[in-house]
Amino acid sequence: MKKILFFTPYGSFTGSEVVLWTYLQNFDRQKLRAALYSEQQGPLTAQLPADIPLFTSPFNRSFARKIVSKVTHAMGIKVYENNIRRVQEQVKADYWYLNTVLMFPLSSLAERLGVKVISQIHELHSSFESISYGEMQHAMNYSDLVIGVTQQICDLATVMGAKRTALLYPVVDLSRKQVSEQQVQELRRKLGIAPGAFVWTMVGTRIYRKGVDLFPFIAQAMADQPCHFIWMGNSKPTGLNYLVDSQIKALNLPNVSFVDVQTDDYYNYLQLSDGLLMTSREEPFGKIMTEAASLGKPLVAPNAGGAKEFIIPGMGELVAYPAPDQFRTAMLRVMQNPMSYNPVLLTEKSQQFDAERQVKLWEKTILQLKNTTVS
Secondary structure (H helix, E strand, O other), X not given: OEEEEEXXXXXOOOHHHHHHHHHHHHOOOOOEEEEEEEOOOOOOHHHOOOOOOEEEOXXXXXXXXXXXXXXXXXXXXXXXXHHHHHHHHHHOOOEEEEEOHHHHHHHHXXXXXXXXXXXXXXXXXXXXXXXXXXXXXXXXXXXXXXXXXXXXXXXXXXXXXXXXXXXXXXXXXXXXXXXXXXXXXXXXXXXXXXXXXEEEEEEOOOOOOOOOOOHHHHHHHOOOOOEEEEEEOOOOXXXXXXXXXXXXXXXXXXXXXXXXXXXOOHXXXXXXXXXXXXXXXXXXXXXXXXXXXXXXXXXXXEOOHHXXXXXXXXXXXXXXXXXXXXXXXXXXXXXXXXXXOOHHXXXXXXXXXXXXXXXXXXXXXXHOOOOOOOO
């Protein structure tokens, strides 16, 4: 039986971590044993299966423990590294699974401890700037396996020296999909959506890479159409989000709604929408595409990354360049030709990414790797 210690940054509702949690909730306990190290404790760590031990950073504990850890670290004692060493001594993992590039700096420590590594890349170019040249190089060269969530990412990993890659698209647990038409109508009333308005929904963290600054100007470009725009996703109180809020007021756009991630009403919000609008300047593979497709919603997204690999004719429209006028053209095509988009095709495509199928592929990929003996 393989023992795997998973490393992840936030334990929060980021796409990459929701994918990891889907694996952790559904893998075969007769074949794999897991433990998790999360740099921070977020809302997802509370949902960790009871049979998976949870560890965290010494700098993410009680206030007193944080102070002690930081003081000893400043004195030259490698508190962070020693903590992970103790975790490995307890778990005796055969593999470390580094989820997202943010965890790749740990590959050098894994080598010093004689532990093999599996690295999973959920990101594209801009996120690669979050780690150093040497950290990326070591992770690519040392990992026994690099998992990419799109073929494009696998190709990039190969260029960077990965010995072996595996294409595993983001997995979604469609068994959790629950929709209440009564609640959908209540949300519509709550958001003040006009009768007959075509609802476009974007899902993601409200950041520059996701195109949050484009959102007001797309809404402005569609001002002559009966539309309502919803952005569902968490945000930080940054200057960029203040700018976006100010632009919405200045442009007088009462048909734009921002809502935080809704765990209970997630699929109700998706059902409320008539189409999914992805505004990302860079999007490896937003699993939201699969979730929206499972409800038969047509998709509009830039012609790049995972959208290019996922969307086929009859499912939506690909935008040549993420600009308001380009989005307008694609959105009007969807609104004016609803019969050109096949809900059955969208639903069938989404089933290919369901946890019941994808977790088995992920398990098979992991089990093909040879174990490492850890003393």
